[in-house]
Amino acid sequence: MDFRTEVRTWLRSHLPDVPDPRTWERELGQAGWIGIGWPGDDGETYGNRRATLGEQVIWAEEYARSKAPARMGHIGENLLAPTLITYGTEEQKRRHLPPVARGEALWCQGYSEPGAGSDLAGIRTTATPDGTGAYAVTGQKIWTSLAQDADFCFVLARTDPRSTRHHGLSFLLLDMDQPGRIEVRPIRQLTGTSEFNEVFFDGARATETVGGEGNGWRVAMGLLALERGVSTLAQQIGFAEELDRVVAAAVASGAAEDPVIRARLVRQWAELDTMRRHALRTLGTTGDPGAPSVAKLLWGGWHQRLGELAVQVAGEAGAAGPEPWTARRPYELTPAQHLFLFSRADTIYGGSDEIQRNIIAERVLGLPREPR
Numbered sequence: 001m002d003f004r005t006e007v008r009t010w011l012r013s014h015l016p017d018v019p020d021p022r023t024w025e026r027e028l029g030q031a032g033w034i035g036i037g038w039p040g041d042d043g044e045t046y047g048n049r050r051a052t053l054g055e056q057v058i059w060a061e062e063y064a065r066s067k068a069p070a071r072m073g074h075i076g077e078n079l080l081a082p083t084l085i086t087y088g089t090e091e092q093k094r095r096h097l098p099p100v101a102r103g104e105a106l107w108c109q110g111y112s113e114p115g116a117g118s119d120l121a122g123i124r125t126t127a128t129p130d131g132t133g134a135y136a137v138t139g140q141k142i143w144t145s146l147a148q149d150a151d152f153c154f155v156l157a158r159t160d161p162r163s164t165r166h167h168g169l170s171f172l173l174l175d176m177d178q179p180g181r182i183e184v185r186p187i188r189q190l191t192g193t194s195e196f197n198e199v200f201f202d203g204a205r206a207t208e209t210v211g212g213e214g215n216g217w218r219v220a221m222g223l224l225a226l227e228r229g230v231s232t233l234a235q236q237i238g239f240a241e242e243l244d245r246v247v248a249a250a251v252a253s254g255a256a257e258d259p260v261i262r263a264r265l266v267r268q269w270a271e272l273d274t275m276r277r278h279a280l281r282t283l284g285t286t287g288d289p290g291a292p293s294v295a296k297l298l299w300g301g302w303h304q305r306l307g308e309l310a311v312q313v314a315g316e317a318g319a320a321g322p323e324p325w326t327a328r329r330p331y332e333l334t335p336a337q338h339l340f341l342f343s344r345a346d347t348i349y350g351g352s353d354e355i356q357r358n359i360i361a362e363r364v365l366g367l368p369r370e371p372r
């Protein structure tokens, strides 16, 4: 059986009974579908399969095409794991990667703070050596996606109290199960649901750094390049599915006969094609300082415009909800409304559009640095 057939067969037989998101992660892990491309020593792998780049693309394509659920283990698999593979010690890779590959360990990302979002170097959370080789972490993080479910968190914190800006920061790993030392407060959104959180650390114990004490900025920036770039390839295929649905809705509602809507749909298609080529061209490349920012700028705006189109082509149904909103219950959204509202965040998370433009201006075009 070729690889694509194997993927399709597995997804087809498992998708009808997708359990809760956490169990789904374990099912994926048990079947060897997490960390499929991770390397290892002597033919071994820290994850599963040692799939080629082409096979990884096939898995991502088929997963998106099958309309399988969004992955709860995304942060561990696609952000933490490549970071550990690049900057971690052998011992750290052996300890942390297999539980992620089994779908057992869920991670969250503790970067942003009130006052340190775009300006990440303004981080004030501190990590003080506690005399046992570990650190006591104190401070507040915000917008921490999935922290309410995560088992572990990677945290950017200041280990040198006299340092400023991007100096003296460390990339720390900590266990989220520390009652009394870690408090997670979900942030209730306009929709009534809570995807992200405030996280308060009060002397939380972090046992290790990645990349060594004081090198956190380098590691954190390496991880952000992954968040903005290569890991978005699978997303493109999901985008193509979403665009297909918007086109079908436009045909069904008659909106496709409007020349302005037609032109906008065609533009979305052409831009998606460009994005896919950019993602493929830069797949696996490093050292191109503009590529991740270009990718982020392209897809963030594209997805927002698709969300706008999705509600527009639905006509009146795009504005009205199937359920009346009440203060007690989450707002019931149609898929088009969901796309519209949630895509507002696409130009913010992983670094806002303005920040991507600043990176391209300074590192690619050589324009003068922004005044501080």
Ligand SMILES: Cc1cc2nc3c(=O)[nH]c(=O)nc-3n(C[C@H](O)[C@H](O)[C@H](O)COP(=O)(O)OP(=O)(O)OC[C@H]3O[C@@H](n4cnc5c(N)ncnc54)[C@H](O)[C@@H]3O)c2cc1C
Binding pocket: 108, 109, 110, 111, 112, 113, 115, 116, 117, 118, 119, 142, 143, 144, 145, 146, 196, 345, 348, 349, 350, 351, 352, 353, 354, 355, 358, 370
């Ligand atoms: C859905 C979602 C999930 C997220 N998940 C996580 C997570 O899991 N972990 C985590 O750590 N963070 C997460 N974030 C936080 C995200 O990284 C920050 O929101 C983002 O970096 C922007 O920071 P901020 O919200 O503090 O806005 P600010 O930095 O206050 O920016 C406000 C506005 O000012 C603009 N601006 C700021 N500085 C400049 C400048 N120098 N030049 C021009 N314009 C500028 C920005 O572009 C923005 O429009 C998430 C955010 C969202 C929306």
